[in-house]
Amino acid sequence: MTLSLTINGTRYDIASDPDTPLVFVLRDELKLKGTKLGCGLEQCGACAVMVDGKVVLSCVSPVEVFESQEITTIEGIADTEIGQRVQQAFVAETAAQCGYCTSGLVVAAAALLSDDPAPDSDATKEALTPHLCRCGSHPRVLRAIERAATT
Amino acid sequence: MSLDAYPLVSDWLTPEADRLLIHTGKVDIGQRISTALVRIVQEELALPLSQVAIAPVRTGHAPDEGITSGSNSVEQSGRAVASAAATLRARVVALAVEQQGGDAADWVLEDGFVHRPCTNIRLSLIDLARDLPPDLPIDPDLPRHIPEQPPKPDMRGITEMVTGRFTFLHDLDLPGMWHARRISPPHAKATLQEIDRAAIDKAEAKGMKVVRDGSFIAVAGPREWDVVKAARSLGLACTWDLGGGFPETDVFAHLSAENAERFPVVDGTPQTAPVPAPLDAPDLSARFERPYQMHGALAPSAALAEWTGERLILKSHSQGIYPLREAIADSLGLSADQVEITHVPGSGCYGHNGADDAAFEAALIAMAQPNTPILLKWSREDEHAWEPFAPAMAVQVDVKLADGRIAAFSAEAHSDTHRGRPRPGPNRAGPAKLLANRFRAEAMDPYVSPPNMGTHAGMHRNLDPIYAFPEKRLVKNLVRGLPHRTSAMRCLGAVTNVFAIECSMDDLATQCGMDPIAFRQAHLTDPRASAVLQELARRLQDRGPKPDGTGRGIAYAQYKNAMTRVGIAVDVIVTDAAEVRLDHAIIVADSGRVVDPDGLKAQLEGGFMQAASWALCEEVTWDRDGITSRDWDSYPVLRFDNVPVMDVVILEGQDHPSVGAGEASPGPTVAAIANAIHDAAGLRLRRMPFNADALTQAALEM
Numbered sequence: 001m002t003l004s005l006t007i008n009g010t011r012y013d014i015a016s017d018p019d020t021p022l023v024f025v026l027r028d029e030l031k032l033k034g035t036k037l038g039c040g041l042e043q044c045g046a047c048a049v050m051v052d053g054k055v056v057l058s059c060v061s062p063v064e065v066f067e068s069q070e071i072t073t074i075e076g077i078a079d080t081e082i083g084q085r086v087q088q089a090f091v092a093e094t095a096a097q098c099g100y101c102t103s104g105l106v107v108a109a110a111a112l113l114s115d116d117p118a119p120d121s122d123a124t125k126e127a128l129t130p131h132l133c134r135c136g137s138h139p140r141v142l143r144a145i146e147r148a149a150t151t
Numbered sequence: 152m153s154l155d156a157y158p159l160v161s162d163w164l165t166p167e168a169d170r171l172l173i174h175t176g177k178v179d180i181g182q183r184i185s186t187a188l189v190r191i192v193q194e195e196l197a198l199p200l201s202q203v204a205i206a207p208v209r210t211g212h213a214p215d216e217g218i219t220s221g222s223n224s225v226e227q228s229g230r231a232v233a234s235a236a237a238t239l240r241a242r243v244v245a246l247a248v249e250q251q252g253g254d255a256a257d258w259v260l261e262d263g264f265v266h267r268p269c270t271n272i273r274l275s276l277i278d279l280a281r282d283l284p285p286d287l288p289i290d291p292d293l294p295r296h297i298p299e300q301p302p303k304p305d306m307r308g309i310t311e312m313v314t315g316r317f318t319f320l321h322d323l324d325l326p327g328m329w330h331a332r333r334i335s336p337p338h339a340k341a342t343l344q345e346i347d348r349a350a351i352d353k354a355e356a357k358g359m360k361v362v363r364d365g366s367f368i369a370v371a372g373p374r375e376w377d378v379v380k381a382a383r384s385l386g387l388a389c390t391w392d393l394g395g396g397f398p399e400t401d402v403f404a405h406l407s408a409e410n411a412e413r414f415p416v417v418d419g420t421p422q423t424a425p426v427p428a429p430l431d432a433p434d435l436s437a438r439f440e441r442p443y444q445m446h447g448a449l450a451p452s453a454a455l456a457e458w459t460g461e462r463l464i465l466k467s468h469s470q471g472i473y474p475l476r477e478a479i480a481d482s483l484g485l486s487a488d489q490v491e492i493t494h495v496p497g498s499g500c501y502g503h504n505g506a507d508d509a510a511f512e513a514a515l516i517a518m519a520q521p522n523t524p525i526l527l528k529w530s531r532e533d534e535h536a537w538e539p540f541a542p543a544m545a546v547q548v549d550v551k552l553a554d555g556r557i558a559a560f561s562a563e564a565h566s567d568t569h570r571g572r573p574r575p576g577p578n579r580a581g582p583a584k585l586l587a588n589r590f591r592a593e594a595m596d597p598y599v600s601p602p603n604m605g606t607h608a609g610m611h612r613n614l615d616p617i618y619a620f621p622e623k624r625l626v627k628n629l630v631r632g633l634p635h636r637t638s639a640m641r642c643l644g645a646v647t648n649v650f651a652i653e654c655s656m657d658d659l660a661t662q663c664g665m666d667p668i669a670f671r672q673a674h675l676t677d678p679r680a681s682a683v684l685q686e687l688a689r690r691l692q693d694r695g696p697k698p699d700g701t702g703r704g705i706a707y708a709q710y711k712n713a714m715t716r717v718g719i720a721v722d723v724i725v726t727d728a729a730e731v732r733l734d735h736a737i738i739v740a741d742s743g744r745v746v747d748p749d750g751l752k753a754q755l756e757g758g759f760m761q762a763a764s765w766a767l768c769e770e771v772t773w774d775r776d777g778i779t780s781r782d783w784d785s786y787p788v789l790r791f792d793n794v795p796v797m798d799v800v801i802l803e804g805q806d807h808p809s810v811g812a813g814e815a816s817p818g819p820t821v822a823a824i825a826n827a828i829h830d831a832a833g834l835r836l837r838r839m840p841f842n843a844d845a846l847t848q849a850a851l852e853m
Contacts, residue, residue, distance in 0.1 A: 016376070017376070020376045021376065024375055024376040024379075027322075027375075028374060028375050028376070031324065032315075033315070033318070033322040033324070034314070034315020034316065035315070036319075036321070036450065037321065037450075037528075038449050038450060038451075038531070039531040039782065039783060040379075040530065040531055041531060041782055041783070041784075043531075043782060043783040043784060044449060044783055046449060046450070073315070074314065074315030075314070075315050077314075077315075078314065086313075087313040087314060090309070090312075090313045091305060091309050091310060091313060094305070094306050094309060094749055094753060096306070096309055096312045096313070097181035097182070097183075097499055097753060097757055098180065098181030098449075098496065098497075098498045098499035099181070099308060099309075099311075099312035099317050099319075099498075100319060100449045100450050100497075100498035100499070101449055101498075102312040102313055102317075103312075103315045106313055106315075124791075125791045125792050125794065126792065128790075128791035129790045129791045129792045131790075131791065132449055132783065132788060132790065133449070133760075133791075134447055134448060134449045134498070134499055134501070134761070134788070135181050135499040135757045135760075135761075136756055136757030136758065136759065136760025136761050137753070137756075137757065137760075138760050138791055138794040139756050139760070139794060139795075139796075139797045140753070140756070141791075142791070142794060
């Protein structure tokens with residue numbers, strides 16, 4: 001039986017083994033390389049995607065769990081107005097250095113603002129705590145989310 | 152240095168199609184050097200962004216600028232590109248005069264054209280540049296041309312990053328490409344006895360290839376997840392000789408003068424001379440320590456390699472593609488011409504991480520599987536356990552006071568080498584520093600680096616205090632034989648040295664009954680340093696008294712005593728759980744002329760955050776079975792739940808040359824946090840990290 005997934009509004013038949021973690025299916029089979037692999041241990045947030053509107057780390061759970069759910073990757077974030085606002089705010093605040101954590105952070109920020117259009121600073125920090133940034137862009141990322149929330 | 156070796160305009164700038172291509176040997180590792188270089192060219196030549204591009208940084212094409220390190224990119228590549236652009240500007244204007252008449256002063260550069268105002272004569276700058284002789288030498292003495300309203304290009308790549316379209320090395324996907332993982336030994340002393348044949352057969356039955364050279368083992372195949380699973384199975388199928396276990400050395404006990412090769416340091420430079428006697432009856436005597444810490448890149452190291460049977464084509468996120476090419480060619484018995492390395496970005500590296508090792512390992516796998524591009528990725532555990540760490544370090548400070556001032560200051564640094572990069576050198580230094588060469592059948596011993604005698608290099612970077620003390624006694628103690636492979640990490644010794652000096656300055660200010668800023672000012676002679684501290688004091692005054700329950704600490708340093716000057720103030724809260732919460736930070740910096748103000752702020756902020764993580768969280772741990780800090784749980788780092796409000800103030804120094812800033816803020820950050828903890832809780836923490844265990848222990852010892 002073939003597995004099928006809905007990603008960024010499109011339905012895909014999946015050939016990968018059902019035990020394959022979602023991130024490998026996205027990157028290797030579907031060539032959606034925006035979702036990053038950072039640890040494979042659900043510890044760093046680089047692989048974050050949205051599943052039915054919630055942030056999910058995609059590097060451990062097998063792809064079969066995501067059947068019949070709506071997956072949004074960084075490539076589909078701009079499909080919503082909130083997603084676009086977050087992306088524009090990250091550019092305006094230059095909220096990245098190397099950029100490896102950025103996909104996951106943009107996804108997390110879009111999910112946060114979809115849930116709570118005006119999060120306070122503590123709520124934003126809590127939502128981002130599963131995500132690592134090693135270049136130290138944290139203050140800029142927080143400013144970008146504040147900007148996206150108020151524009 | 153860059154200009155001497157590459158003196159022609161065409162070494163740095165060439166017209167190609169409708170664009171001017173910048174050639175640089177410095178790679179962009181998130182420090183935004185490419186944004187700065189584009190901006191320099193845009194400023195000088197008034198070119199629109201669409202007409203400026205950066206050539207791939209590739210061996211055989213790019214200028215050889217050694218390693219991208221030491222906060223030197225703007226000073227070296229930036230200066231060369233600026234001078235090349237100024238020469239090109241003068242020559243295209245001369246060409247316009249030659250072709251269309253008038254004086255040089257009659258022509259202006261505007262939006263990609265050389266234009267004569269009040270006429271309709273507009274000559275394409277790129278076309279004129281194409282007519283210049285290829286051997287046109289750079290005139291390094293031409294004045295820079297800086298427009299009143301300089302261009303403000305977005306950081307290069309930012310739009311691609313936020314949309315997931317930026318290509319990292321890890322994202323490369325060539326036709327016919329295979330993925331690879333290595334199977335790491337349990338620890339550095341282990342050697343492979345055997346692999347269960349059944350595990351190899353199983354991998355090969357699935358179309359994968361197992362590569363073995365001594366104790367170096369890797370597996371490669373067309374599908375990444377299959378390769379990940381096979382690597383795990385093969386790991387379980389290996390029998391290792393553990394060589395008596397990994398040494399459980401008490402490193403801080405070992406970091407002492409008795410175990411060291413010792414050098415007095417004068418004006419930042421180690422001397423081959425007897426070490427002066429210690430200070431007699433010091434008024435302050437304290438030792439400051441930093442454990443082994445890791446670069447901890449967010450993306451584990453990776454490399455792409457293809458062996459054609461004659462040439463080795465590599466893509467790497469190494470900071471030094473030319474030295475790496477030599478080390479790899481030497482390791483494999485190839486000529487340098489047979490090896491081509493192109494830099495492709497990885498995640499931020501903060502120094503010498505596993506990038507170079509991964510490139511060589513990808514090459515070993517590729518040579519066993521010719522004509523197949525091999526994308527090797529280290530696992531998270533590989534990176535945590537096998538990258539070359541920043542060495543543990545200890546600094547002993549002794550000070551004598553007289554009349555409320557410092558009369559004599561002694562600082563002794565102790566650490567293993569910070570020089571682990573695979574640079575060429577005697578005794579095949581390059582190959583010996585590549586990790587896999589320690590495990591191949593023809594194994595090389597770990598390389599013993601000679602002492603670094605450079606000014607403000609290695610462990611003695613910023614050991615020499617910036618203050619004018621009547622007597623200074625500074626000693627470098629190089630200790631070898633420690634358990635871990637070590638190399639360069641952001642700031643090298645400056646972190647522990649500034650931590651030691653600036654915490655001592657605070658305690659000495661207290662002893663002398665003085666305000667910490669006033670006490671520092673009393674010992675400074677550099678007016679620009681004083682201006683930084685004055686501005687810091689002014690900002691603190693504006694902020695008013697520190698909030699209840701917070702502690703405030705300050706620190707000052709000038710990176711290498713020659714680059715960016717930074718003053719930092721931090722407010723922290725020490726919670727009932729003995730955790731340090733960062734509340735507010737002010738960073739005041741003077742970097743001379745600023746090319747990319749937002750990029751400069753980003754570097755200072757990023758340096759603060761990384762150093763705060765070192766200060767509060769990070770420590771490599773191990774036992775006889777090997778490294779135990781193998782993931783982000785066992786090696787915690789600072790996360791978004793502990794980010795202060797941050798104000799960054801740049802003092803305009805337009806009359807002074809640009810100096811690097813990428814490593815300027817970490818040292819003072821660690822010291823300011825330690826001083827703030829002392830102010831908040833009365834605890835003087837002298838060993839990083841200042842985590843809850845350390846604070847609790849310090850409270851118990853009070």
